[in-house]
Amino acid sequence: MRLFNLILIIAGTLLSTSVTHAADTITIKAVSGLQYDVKQFAVEPGAKVSINFVNDDATDMPHNMVFVKPGKRMDAVNAAMAMGAEAIATGFVPKTDDVIAAIPEVKPHAKAKLTFTAPKEKGIYPYVCTYPGHGLIMFGDMYVGVPMPKLKAVVEKPETNPHAYPLVRPYLYRLFMPNSNPASIALMLPGDINVCWDASACRPRYIWRGAGVDSSKHWKSNGSGRVALVGDTVWTAGDQTPLRLSSSTAATVSFKGYALKQGFPEFRYEIDGIAVKELIREHEQGKGVSFSFQIDSDKAFFYVVDAAQNDLFTSNVGVFTKGVLAIPAGSARSFTVTLIPAAKDAK
Amino acid sequence: MNRFLLIVVVLSFISTVSAASIADHYDIETIPLPMGLDPQVGGLSVSPTGTLFACFHRGEVFTYNAEHKHWHQFAFGLHEPLGIIAVSDREILVMQRPELTRLIDSDGDGAADVFETVTDGFGISGNYHEFAFGPVKDKNGDLFIGLNVASNGDTIHSEIRGEFRHFNVEQKDMTSNWKTAKGKVGRMYSVVPYRGWVMKVDGKTGAITPWASGLRSPNSLGFDADGNLFVCDNQGDWLGSSKLFTIEKDKFYGHPASLVWRKDWKSGHPLNVPVAEIDKLRTRETMFFPQSIMANSPTQPLLDTTNGKFGPYANQLFVGEMNISRLMRLLPENVAGSWQGACLPFMDKNGLSNGNNRLAFNPKDGSLYIGHTHLSWAGGEGIQRLRWKGTMPMDIHGMTLTKNGFDIRFTKPLAADTAATSFEFKRYFYEYHEAYGAKQDDIAKPNITAFTLSADKATISLTLDDLKPGYVYELNLKNIKAADGSEVINTLVCYTINRLRDGTPAPPQFGTGQGAPTKKEKEKEE
Numbered sequence: 013m014r015l016f017n018l019i020l021i022i023a024g025t026l027l028s029t030s031v032t033h034a035a036d037t038i039t040i041k042a043v044s045g046l047q048y049d050v051k052q053f054a055v056e057p058g059a060k061v062s063i064n065f066v067n068d069d070a071t072d073m074p075h076n077m078v079f080v081k082p083g084k085r086m087d088a089v090n091a092a093m094a095m096g097a098e099a100i101a102t103g104f105v106p107k108t109d110d111v112i113a114a115i116p117e118v119k120p121h122a123k124a125k126l127t128f129t130a131p132k133e134k135g136i137y138p139y140v141c142t143y144p145g146h147g148l149i150m151f152g153d154m155y156v157g158v159p160m161p162k163l164k165a166v167v168e169k170p171e172t173n174p175h176a177y178p179l180v181r182p183y184l185y186r187l188f189m190p191n192s193n194p195a196s197i198a199l200m201l202p203g204d205i206n207v208c209w210d211a212s213a214c215r216p217r218y219i220w221r222g223a224g225v226d227s228s229k230h231w232k233s234n235g236s237g238r239v240a241l242v243g244d245t246v247w248t249a250g251d252q253t254p255l256r257l258s259s260s261t262a263a264t265v266s267f268k269g270y271a272l273k274q275g276f277p278e279f280r281y282e283i284d285g286i287a288v289k290e291l292i293r294e295h296e297q298g299k300g301v302s303f304s305f306q307i308d309s310d311k312a313f314f315y316v317v318d319a320a321q322n323d324l325f326t327s328n329v330g331v332f333t334k335g336v337l338a339i340p341a342g343s344a345r346s347f348t349v350t351l352i353p354a355a356k357d358a359k
Numbered sequence: 360m361n362r363f364l365l366i367v368v369v370l371s372f373i374s375t376v377s378a379a380s381i382a383d384h385y386d387i388e389t390i391p392l393p394m395g396l397d398p399q400v401g402g403l404s405v406s407p408t409g410t411l412f413a414c415f416h417r418g419e420v421f422t423y424n425a426e427h428k429h430w431h432q433f434a435f436g437l438h439e440p441l442g443i444i445a446v447s448d449r450e451i452l453v454m455q456r457p458e459l460t461r462l463i464d465s466d467g468d469g470a471a472d473v474f475e476t477v478t479d480g481f482g483i484s485g486n487y488h489e490f491a492f493g494p495v496k497d498k499n500g501d502l503f504i505g506l507n508v509a510s511n512g513d514t515i516h517s518e519i520r521g522e523f524r525h526f527n528v529e530q531k532d533m534t535s536n537w538k539t540a541k542g543k544v545g546r547m548y549s550v551v552p553y554r555g556w557v558m559k560v561d562g563k564t565g566a567i568t569p570w571a572s573g574l575r576s577p578n579s580l581g582f583d584a585d586g587n588l589f590v591c592d593n594q595g596d597w598l599g600s601s602k603l604f605t606i607e608k609d610k611f612y613g614h615p616a617s618l619v620w621r622k623d624w625k626s627g628h629p630l631n632v633p634v635a636e637i638d639k640l641r642t643r644e645t646m647f648f649p650q651s652i653m654a655n656s657p658t659q660p661l662l663d664t665t666n667g668k669f670g671p672y673a674n675q676l677f678v679g680e681m682n683i684s685r686l687m688r689l690l691p692e693n694v695a696g697s698w699q700g701a702c703l704p705f706m707d708k709n710g711l712s713n714g715n716n717r718l719a720f721n722p723k724d725g726s727l728y729i730g731h732t733h734l735s736w737a738g739g740e741g742i743q744r745l746r747w748k749g750t751m752p753m754d755i756h757g758m759t760l761t762k763n764g765f766d767i768r769f770t771k772p773l774a775a776d777t778a779a780t781s782f783e784f785k786r787y788f789y790e791y792h793e794a795y796g797a798k799q800d801d802i803a804k805p806n807i808t809a810f811t812l813s814a815d816k817a818t819i820s821l822t823l824d825d826l827k828p829g830y831v832y833e834l835n836l837k838n839i840k841a842a843d844g845s846e847v848i849n850t851l852v853c854y855t856i857n858r859l860r861d862g863t864p865a866p867p868q869f870g871t872g873q874g875a876p877t878k879k880e881k882e883k884e885e
Contacts, residue, residue, distance in 0.1 A: 044512075045735040070512035071736060072546070072595065072795070093683065097652050097833075100798070104651075119795055144655055145682035145713055145737025174417060176393035177432060185418060186438035186457060193518045194485040195457040197436075211457065211479075212520045231397065231417055233735030235439055235456075236487035236513050269460065269476040280475075 039064040042075040042118075042141070045233050046150040051163055054155040055130045061154075063126040067118045071234060075141045076104050077115040077126070079154060084110035085138040089147030104142050117143065130156050174228065182275040182293075187227060187239050191248075192217040195267075198239075199277060200224040203298015206243065214265040214281040215254060216292075219247040219301060219353055247353035250318040254349075255305070257284055259314045259336055286311070300352035307344040314338055315349055326350045379846035382709040384670065384752040389712075390728075390742045393421070393430045398740040400730025402443030402453065403719035410448050411719070411728060413742060414440035420453065420462065422469070423742075425721070434462050434471040442493045442504075442579065454493050454504055457483055457520070459560060478560050480567035481506055482521025482551025487513055489554060492579045498586050500562035503570065503606075505577030505590060508547040508555040508616050514540070521551040524619050526628035545630055546596045546795070547575055548616050555617025557590060557606050572621060573612035573641060574604070578716075581660030584674040587698075589691065591657040591678060594650050599789030599797025599874070601657050602644035603678075603689060605698040610642040613791065630793065638791060638869040645691050645698040646855035647789060647831050650796065653702055653853050656681035656737070660689060661718040668725020670747040671756060671770045677705060679715030679729065682737040684708045686715055686729070686745075690758050690854075695862040701758040701854040706745070714738025752848045753841040756817075762860045764807075764822040765832070767852075771841040772816035779807040781837045782821055786830045790874025797874045805832070816842060828856050829865030 036059060041049040049068075055061055067075050080088045091106035092099055098107075103116020113128035131137065134157035141150040173179065181202045189196035193212040200206050206224050208217045222243015229237025252262040263283035270277040278291040289306040307313065317325055319335035327337050329347040339347060392398050399416035406412065411423040412433065420434035420443070433451075442454035449464040451471075458479035462471035483489055486509035493504035509515065514537045515530075523530040525544060532540040533550070549555045552569075557577060559570040576593040583589065588606040592598060597614045604612045611618065615629035615637050626632050648654035658679035667673045676689040685707050691700035716738065717730035726746045731739035757768040784807070787799035805825035812819055836850040857865050 046737065070510075072510060072512060073736060074796075097649075097799075099651050143737075144651065148713075173395065174397070175419065175435075176396040183436065185436045186455065188438075188456075188485050188516065191518075193520055194483045194516055195479065195520050227417075234487050235490075235734075267458075267476055267479060269474045271465075271474070272472045 036060070037062040037064065039066065040077070040152075041066045041068040042073075042077075042150075044069055044071045044236070046073070046141070046146050048077075048139070048141075048150065048152045051152045052155060052160055053152075054160040055157075057130060057132045057134055057157040059130045061113075061128055061130050063115065064123065065115050065118060065126065066123045067120055069120060070236065072120040073146075074117050074119050074143055075146065075150070076117045076143055077139050078105055078111055078142050079113040079128070079137055079139045080110045081112060081131075082135040082137060085140045085147070085151055088140060089142055092142035092147070093144055099144075104144070106142060112137065130154070134158050174231065180275075182277075184277055185225065185227065186211070187225065187230065188235070189217075189225075189239060190241060197270075197277070198225045199292060201276075201292070201294040201298065201301065203294040204243070205294050205298040205301060206241075207292060207301055209277075209279065209292070211267045211279075213253050214267055214279065214283070214288075215249060215252075216301075216303070216351075217249050218245055219351070220245040221298070246355070247321075247324070247351065250321075252316070253283070254315045254317055255283055255288065255290075256314050256316060257286075257311060259316060259338070295350050295352065300350055302348055302350045304346075304348045305344065306346055309344055310342050311344065312339060312341040313344045324351055324353060326352075379753060379848045380709065381706045381752065381848050384748050384750050384848070385706065385709075386746045386748060387710040388744050388746075389710075390423070390744055391428070392741060396421075398742070399732040399734065400717050400740075400742060401439065401441040401732065403717045403728050403730045403742070404443045404445040404451070405719050405721045405723075405728070406445035406448050406451075407722070408448055409721060409723040410445065411721070412443055412445040412451055413730060414443050414453055416732065416734070418455075420451070420471070422448075431469050433464070433469065434474075439490065441490055442495075444494055444496060452477065452494050452502070454491050456489070456491055459491075459494055459502070459504060459565075477502075477565045478567045479520075481553050481556075481558065482519065484509055484519045484521075484523075484551045484554075485516025486510065488547070488576075489551075490576070490578065492577055494560065495580045495582060495588070496562065497582065497588070502560040502562055503580055503588060504558050504560060505574060505580055506554050506556055506558065507576050507578075508549045508574075508614065511541050511544055511546055511548060515550065519551055523550055524552075525550045526619065527630070545616055547614065549619060553617065553620045555614055556620065557588075569620065570608055571606045571610050571612065572617040573610075573614050574617065575614040579659040580606075581662060581676065581678075583660075583662055583676055583691065587691075589645070589660045589676065589689070591648075591660060592644075593656050594796055596793055596795050597791070599647075599791065600650040601648040601654055603646045603648070603657070603660070603691070603702070604642075605645045605691065607642070611640045612644070613637075613641040634792060634869045634871060635867070638867060641791075643697075643857050643865065644855065645857075646689070646700050646702055647853065648687075648702055649799070649831055649833060649853050652833065652851070653704070654680040654685065654687060655683070657687065658716050659718055661720070663720065664722065665720050665725035668747065669720065669727060671751060671754070672705075677718060677727070678702070679718055681714050681716060681733075684711045684713050684715075686711065686718075690852075692759055694760055694860060695858045697858040697864070699760070699855050699857040701852050703755055703758075703852040704849045707849075710743075711745075712739035712741065712743060714740065753839075753845040754848050755836075755852055758852055758854055760854070760856060760860060761820060761822075763826060764820065765834075765854065766818055766820050767834075768818040769839075769841070769847070770817070771843060771845070773812060773819060774840040774842050774844075775816075777812070777819065777839065779810045779821070781839050782807055782810075782819075783835045783837060784823065785833045785835075786825065786827065787833070788830045788868050790872075791869040792872040792875055794872035794875030800868075800874050801830075826856070826859060828858050828863055829868050831855050
């Protein structure tokens with residue numbers, strides 16, 4: 013039976029002539045984004061139809077399911093809207109002759125069953141959620157005794173340009189980045205090299221090469237979809253903020269924002285109360301990334317990375333030894349750390 | 360049959376001719392947006408020079424020059440910005456998921472180049488439902504923001520910002536054992552500070568102070584003419600129907616998840632505390648928006664600061680609605696120390712889209728910009744602009760509770776033959792409980808025992824035989840006309856009584872969910 017349903021839904025055209033008058037049980041879920049998961053199914057005229065309706069909408073909306081006569085979807089939607097208080101009693105099912113069967117309002121995460129006899133008259137009978145505001149987009153079609161076309165495949169591919177204007181590197185997004193703090197910034201630099209910068213810990217988290225981020229799932233609805241990296245991760249940071257006043261103890265940090273310098277972000281933050289500016293650019297057409305610091309202090313500082321990554325880092329104020337760069341007193345007002353990732357991320 | 364049809368046609372024709380329509384008094388236009396923009400509007404604000412600033416779902420901020428109908432990209436890369444204040448044409452404040460940010464166009468090229476963190480002093484777990492709303496600015500220049508709770512429609516990320524706190528679930532179980540944790544964490548949860556709170560942000564230093572708790576989805580905030588702060592919240596768990604709150608310092612407004620972030624909280628998991636105890640802590644809603652009658656998802660309260668350029672509602676509050684094509688008005692008042700009052704439709708349909716999420720008046724011409732969104736829920740897209748034509752609609756202007764009924768003031772004198780039968784009341788309450796939504800409880804139809812018209816004929820005083828605190832009084836107007844013959848444009852108003860004029864408070868109206876449709880249906884179904 014389950015297999016039969018699957019075929020019924022996916023390839024109804026082929027089967028619509030072979031459906032018998034036996035009861036057809038179809039499970040239809042309400043899912044996020046004001047949608048039924050099943051957009052169409054086919055039955056024979058006069059067939060007994062059983063619907064298992066599951067409100068699986070993770071976004072906590074109530075839904076109903078109203079089967080109406082051909083072409084009467086919007087009439088039913090508007091009739092439900094016009095009911096006012098009466099709609100609560102009927103579960104938002106309109107009291108019109110257009111309705112042939114209905115499941116009243118089903119609360120989030122509840123379910124309901126409906127059994128009815130399909131109309132004898134052939135046609136395409138819409139089913140629609142008549143909960144206020146839903147009916148414009150939340151509907152499907154029951155094909156009764158007429159051929160059901162194949163649904164056009166929905167191809168989910170990253171949009172080439174998700175904005176009004178073309179994306180030109182450098183650019184950045186604040187996003188929920190994978191493998192980083194939810195307060196993170198995705199930085200797309202020239203040379204197809206990208207940096208995930210953690211705006212909570214004030215430090216780079218990882219570097220990847222490639223197109224950047226695919227936010228299409230994250231933007232598709234309410235932000236529940238995850239952001240995906242497009243490309244290969246080539247470097248991953250250790251566990252602590254590298255810039256500090258002591259070689260052994262991490263600093264207390266506080267994020268203050270950023271300024272754009274020809275599009276490149278100059279992050280502003282404080283370490284142990286001292287103001288820091290950190291400008292991030294690509295290094296040698298994307299061979300690596302440079303971090304240029306301006307610190308409003310004459311104290312000595314340290315830039316500490318994983319000892320195993322010691323050889324990836326260079327600086328204009330000293331040499332990294334066992335992962336530690338000692339920045340002499342008086343040198344922190346302007347210095348640069350350059351990171352050239354290995355071909356593959358060792359982690 | 361033919362004759363019957365003819366009568367129907369004639370009757371509908373007559374009703375079309377005589378029915379008052381908002382379109383007689385207000386013009387709506389849809390503003391074209393740049394091609395390729397995802398036109399879901401998170402925030403709208405008009406600068407002192409009249410430039411419209413709008414922020415959008417995918418993190419853009421655009422400016423709109425209404426005179427030249429020109430859009431210009433001001434900023435890019437923000438994370439779900441849901442509120443904006445245009446301080447000037449070169450400085451704006453934007454609320455985005457991770458922080459409140461000041462955007463500055465320091466070189467005057469029309470695009471922001473400084474993004475200064477005003478405050479990020481609150482937690483984010485990565486849960487999609489942790490939207491952040493506001494800011495709004497008070498008369499002293501201080502700012503207020505609202506922080507949504509998370510939804511158990513999803514878990515949290517493996518990394519979070521801020522302390523994790525929950526008295527029933529451990530952080531590791533949220534990610535490694537979500538199936539079990541989902542049932543224990545609560546439908547809407549607050550596991551990082553200060554989810555479910557309204558926060559005050561010092562306008563000069565950016566210092567952030569927890570201000571009031573007990574919110575579920577405070578979309579969004581607004582001040583009245585006297586500086587009182589109002590916040591809408593959405594029907595759901597602990598909210599029998601959508602509500603308006605008047606936000607005051609240190610008060611708790613009924614959704615318990617946020618209680619764990621109160622300094623004095625020692626009672627563990629709030630969902631294990633008896634509802635009677637939670638009920639004692641809470642300050643009641645200023646008013647209900649009765650579900651399916653008034654609104655399912657009210658949005659941003661906005662003060663009419665146009666001094667009459669937008670019609671007869673100067674210094675009153677407007678508010679949007681997501682699910683249907685509706686804008687509403689709010690008539691809050693303080694009675695015997697308690698906030699309460701009425702809401703009523705202002706505009707339905709007539710070209711207005713769904714998803715009325717954001718409102719902003721243009722101080723120059725008194726028009727109202729309306730920003731639409733849906734974020735996959737019921738709603739709409741784009742920006743519309745509503746303008747008053749200068750003609751006076753016949754409408755309810757004000758409604759106030761009296762000793763034994765209500766005074767209702769209209770924008771025009773009432774017809775001389777106005778009868779008590781034109782005012783049909785119904786009253787009910789919504790039980791306070793954990794379950795999702797509540798039904799109208801203890802429904803009754805109060806009778807009007809006396810009514811008088813004021814000397815100017817614009818105010819009617821109605822005496823009711825049944826006036827109970829703790830109830831919503833839904834009033835439907837039948838055949839109300841002005842002395843000049845014009846029909847009333849809206850026939851519905853809902854007043855929530857928390858206290859009578861003599862100070863009599865509402866009785867406790869909490870329960871374990873017996874008043875909720877949810878539980879009964881669930882038991883039947885499962």
